[in-house]
Amino acid sequence: MKEIxxxxxxxxxxxxxxxxxxxxxxxxxxxxxxxxxxxxxxxxPSRLASNEFVCGSLMDYNxxxxxxxxxxxxxxxxxxxxxxxxxxxxxxxxxxxxxxxxLRIIQNKAVQKQFYKDHQLPTSDxxxxxxxxxxxxxxxxxxxxxxxxxxxxxxxxDGFGVNIVRTEADIQNLPNQAGLVEAFVPFEKxxxxxxxxxxxxxxxxxxxxxxEFHPTANQVEYVLCPAHISPEAAEKAKxxxxxxxxxxxxxxxxxxxxxLAKDGNIYIxxxxxxxxNSGHLTIESNFTSQFEQHVRAVTNMPLGSTDxxxxxxxxxxxxxxGYSGPVKYEGYRDLLAMRGVYIHLYGKSSTRPFRxxxxxxxxxxxxxxxxxAAEKAKDAIRVQSR
Amino acid sequence: MKEIxxxxxxxxxxxxxxxxxxxxxxxxxxxxxxxxxxxxxxxxPSRLASNEFVCGSLMDYNxxxxxxxxxxxxxxxxxxxxxxxxxxxxxxxxxxxxxxxxLRIIQNKAVQKQFYKDHQLPTSDxxxxxxxxxxxxxxxxxxxxxxxxxxxxxxxxDGFGVNIVRTEADIQNLPNQAGLVEAFVPFEKxxxxxxxxxxxxxxxxxxxxxxEFHPTANQVEYVLCPAHISPEAAEKAKxxxxxxxxxxxxxxxxxxxxxLAKDGNIYIxxxxxxxxNSGHLTIESNFTSQFEQHVRAVTNMPLGSTDxxxxxxxxxxxxxxGYSGPVKYEGYRDLLAMRGVYIHLYGKSSTRPFRxxxxxxxxxxxxxxxxxAAEKAKDAIRVQSR
Numbered sequence: 001m002k003e004i005x006x007x008x009x010x011x012x013x014x015x016x017x018x019x020x021x022x023x024x025x026x027x028x029x030x031x032x033x034x035x036x037x038x039x040x041x042x043x044x045p046s047r048l049a050s051n052e053f054v055c056g057s058l059m060d061y062n063x064x065x066x067x068x069x070x071x072x073x074x075x076x077x078x079x080x081x082x083x084x085x086x087x088x089x090x091x092x093x094x095x096x097x098x099x100x101x102x103l104r105i106i107q108n109k110a111v112q113k114q115f116y117k118d119h120q121l122p123t124s125d126x127x128x129x130x131x132x133x134x135x136x137x138x139x140x141x142x143x144x145x146x147x148x149x150x151x152x153x154x155x156x157x158d159g160f161g162v163n164i165v166r167t168e169a170d171i172q173n174l175p176n177q178a179g180l181v182e183a184f185v186p187f188e189k190x191x192x193x194x195x196x197x198x199x200x201x202x203x204x205x206x207x208x209x210x211x212e213f214h215p216t217a218n219q220v221e222y223v224l225c226p227a228h229i230s231p232e233a234a235e236k237a238k239x240x241x242x243x244x245x246x247x248x249x250x251x252x253x254x255x256x257x258x259x260l261a262k263d264g265n266i267y268i269x270x271x272x273x274x275x276x277n278s279g280h281l282t283i284e285s286n287f288t289s290q291f292e293q294h295v296r297a298v299t300n301m302p303l304g305s306t307d308x309x310x311x312x313x314x315x316x317x318x319x320x321x322g323y324s325g326p327v328k329y330e331g332y333r334d335l336l337a338m339r340g341v342y343i344h345l346y347g348k349s350s351t352r353p354f355r356x357x358x359x360x361x362x363x364x365x366x367x368x369x370x371x372x373a374a375e376k377a378k379d380a381i382r383v384q385s386r
Numbered sequence: 387m388k389e390i391x392x393x394x395x396x397x398x399x400x401x402x403x404x405x406x407x408x409x410x411x412x413x414x415x416x417x418x419x420x421x422x423x424x425x426x427x428x429x430x431p432s433r434l435a436s437n438e439f440v441c442g443s444l445m446d447y448n449x450x451x452x453x454x455x456x457x458x459x460x461x462x463x464x465x466x467x468x469x470x471x472x473x474x475x476x477x478x479x480x481x482x483x484x485x486x487x488x489l490r491i492i493q494n495k496a497v498q499k500q501f502y503k504d505h506q507l508p509t510s511d512x513x514x515x516x517x518x519x520x521x522x523x524x525x526x527x528x529x530x531x532x533x534x535x536x537x538x539x540x541x542x543x544d545g546f547g548v549n550i551v552r553t554e555a556d557i558q559n560l561p562n563q564a565g566l567v568e569a570f571v572p573f574e575k576x577x578x579x580x581x582x583x584x585x586x587x588x589x590x591x592x593x594x595x596x597x598e599f600h601p602t603a604n605q606v607e608y609v610l611c612p613a614h615i616s617p618e619a620a621e622k623a624k625x626x627x628x629x630x631x632x633x634x635x636x637x638x639x640x641x642x643x644x645x646l647a648k649d650g651n652i653y654i655x656x657x658x659x660x661x662x663n664s665g666h667l668t669i670e671s672n673f674t675s676q677f678e679q680h681v682r683a684v685t686n687m688p689l690g691s692t693d694x695x696x697x698x699x700x701x702x703x704x705x706x707x708g709y710s711g712p713v714k715y716e717g718y719r720d721l722l723a724m725r726g727v728y729i730h731l732y733g734k735s736s737t738r739p740f741r742x743x744x745x746x747x748x749x750x751x752x753x754x755x756x757x758x759a760a761e762k763a764k765d766a767i768r769v770q771s772r
Contacts, residue, residue, distance in 0.1 A: 005715045005731055026412050029435060032733040049415060049435040287725050296722065305725035309696070329391045336682065339673050339691035345391055347418040 016077035017046030193241035285312035402463035403432030579627035671698035
């Protein structure tokens with residue numbers, strides 16, 4: 001095994017250079033790991049702090065192949081990448097984590113959903129379809145009535161590609177594309193567990209977090225840790241997350257989003273095979289951040305402690321409605337003096353409504369205080385344009 | 387006042403791009419502050435994560451002048467810089483923090499020592515001299531007998547330029563250069579306080595740390611926080627640090643190294659007008675790290691909380707004796723699984739005996755446990771060459 005630290009002949013590659021990549025680079029810098037990043041945007045946040053930055057398409061076969069050759073380990077910060085190229089690279093001896101076969105399943109939400117069924121991992125009832133015709137046949141055959149959830153098989157991100165179908169009229173407006181329909185789970189909470197696994201098979205899970213969604217944008221507004229759920233539910237969530245990463249036989253990080261249903265059962269909603277918005281608060285609240293853990297997992301280092309140092313609440317800072325263009329932040333000065341409140345800006349040069357531009361994490365021994373501070377911060381900071 | 391965050395037309399300059407600059411860049415990236423760094427070494431740690439990196443001499447008048455023009459704020463990570471150029475830049479409207487006049491005093495240890503006397507800030511007895519002749523006259527005149535301390539006026543760093551004179555024979559070996567002689571303080575502990583001050587005059591101090599020195603290398607081996615001293619002594623140390631930054635009228639960070647004497651008095655040893663080795667543990671142990679605080683202070687942002695989150699012990703990782711050349715780290719794998727132990731590597735490509743290559747911070751609710759973990763880590767990690 002090559003030395004990883006301070007060794008310019010060990011190269012870690014990252015596909016995608018957005019905020020997740022940027023926050024990971026803080027860790028690769030701390031360990032002095034030579035890191036090469038590719039992103040289609042020349043001004044991507046990871047253009048800085050990487051040892052090499054390449055501007056290129058993540059979906060283009062030849063571009064990904066060229067990028068990956070000569071790397072020791074190749075990982076991702078976004079799952080929308082060319083998996084065919086990754087499979088070739090894997091065959092050529094590059095360690096690709098998460099593995100291409102897992103990415104292929106996860107990239108397609110219909111295939112992903114079927115995977116849970118095939119592996120007896122609890123998930124809500126569903127059926128999949130290739131187009132609108134099959135969708136309508138399926139609804140009729142299964143006698144599906146609103147409310148239910150419609151999801152595009154591919155192309156969804158940050159709440160896009162998901163429709164909550166509430167009325168018969170909503171059904172007529174669904175697009176003609178491949179996807180799945182799933183039962184709407186009357187849930188108590190939406191929760192998530194991030195689980196990490198290295199090549200040696202070591203597995204660690206983070207404490208369960210709960211999510212609060214923006215009432216209209218279908219985006220996570222707050223992530224809270226620890227989740228206020230029973231110890232039994234927390235244990236069950238952790239077990240489900242660990243079973244899921246084992247089912248995928250995945251090396252790296254897996255963020256497992258789940259519903260804690262009103263009946264006490266837990267269902268997998270969907271997963272992300274990488275660092276995730278629900279884990280941003282680990283930077284301040286856990287002994288090892290998700291970003292460091294990801295680096296450890298894909299380079300087969302011993303995994304770090306996931307224990308909570310202090311409760312925390314994370315709020316996304318998204319672009320204000322009505323503003324597009326070069327970003328300008330307002331209203332943050334007073335917050336800087338608040339103890340335990342941390343502002344993270346992603347270094348994106350342009351804002352647009354609801355674009356994730358940064359986040360704020362508030363920590364406090366009392367989670368309710370952290371929640372109040374996060375709300376205060378979120379409401380004070382304005383993400384506008386110049 | 388210009389916007390500071392995500393504003394490419396606001397430029398923060400940093401003279402020096404070693405480990406202190408590198409750790410500061412983690413914070414400027416978090417706030418997306420456009421940062422320009424100059425260092426004489428093309429492979430300096432700060433070549434990455436800065437928006438612009440310039441290779442140039444910090445002591446050359448024209449080089450520093452050219453670098454500083456067009457910057458909004460100019461700061462340092464090392465005090466050995468061309469102060470004449472900084473004074474011109476200040477006159478031209480660049481905000482230079484710490485201010486050149488404070489740097490001029492601090493750069494010269496004899497002048498610095500006299501400054502404390504002039505400002506009634508407690509420091510050990512001393513006299514200054516321009517050369518060996520004046521030194522020997524002064525020793526005779528003042529009837530100085532070993533043990534005492536000899537310090538070069540300029541050029542000292544990391545324990546170099548300091549001699550503990552123990553015998554009459556040692557006196558004969560002292561070099562012929564300007565410096566000072568000071569009384570050897572029979573001290574209980576060597577302690578330090580980092581104090582920050584912004585342009586608005588806001589002042590905050592970090593909890594007192596204590597230092598343990600390497601028995602032979604005259605380098606700090608461990609920094610421990612909190613210091614195990616009486617609350618009265620801690621309060622006195624804090625007051626002295628705050629009086630000192632006020633005397634310098636300094637904007638930025640001031641690390642004040644002090645002796646807690648056996649008689650209970652506290653004496654200033656020396657100061658550094660910047661982030662400092664004694665503050666590395668603030669990254670993990672305090673609500674605001676010294677690196678973030680430095681950025682806040684020099685850009686006139688509200689200062690952050692200096693409260694302790696958890697006790698911590700920092701150990702420097704220095705090059706092993708007998709190894710010079712491209713660095714290779716060994717023995718760290720088992721440490722990665724230790725909860726609350728953080729390894730920082732500075733990204734220096736070459737090691738040499740006793741060169742500061744990184745540090746490890748161990749955190750624990752019980753300081754003794756943190757001390758044990760830091761020692762274990764320090765003893766396990768070998769900094770050698772390939």
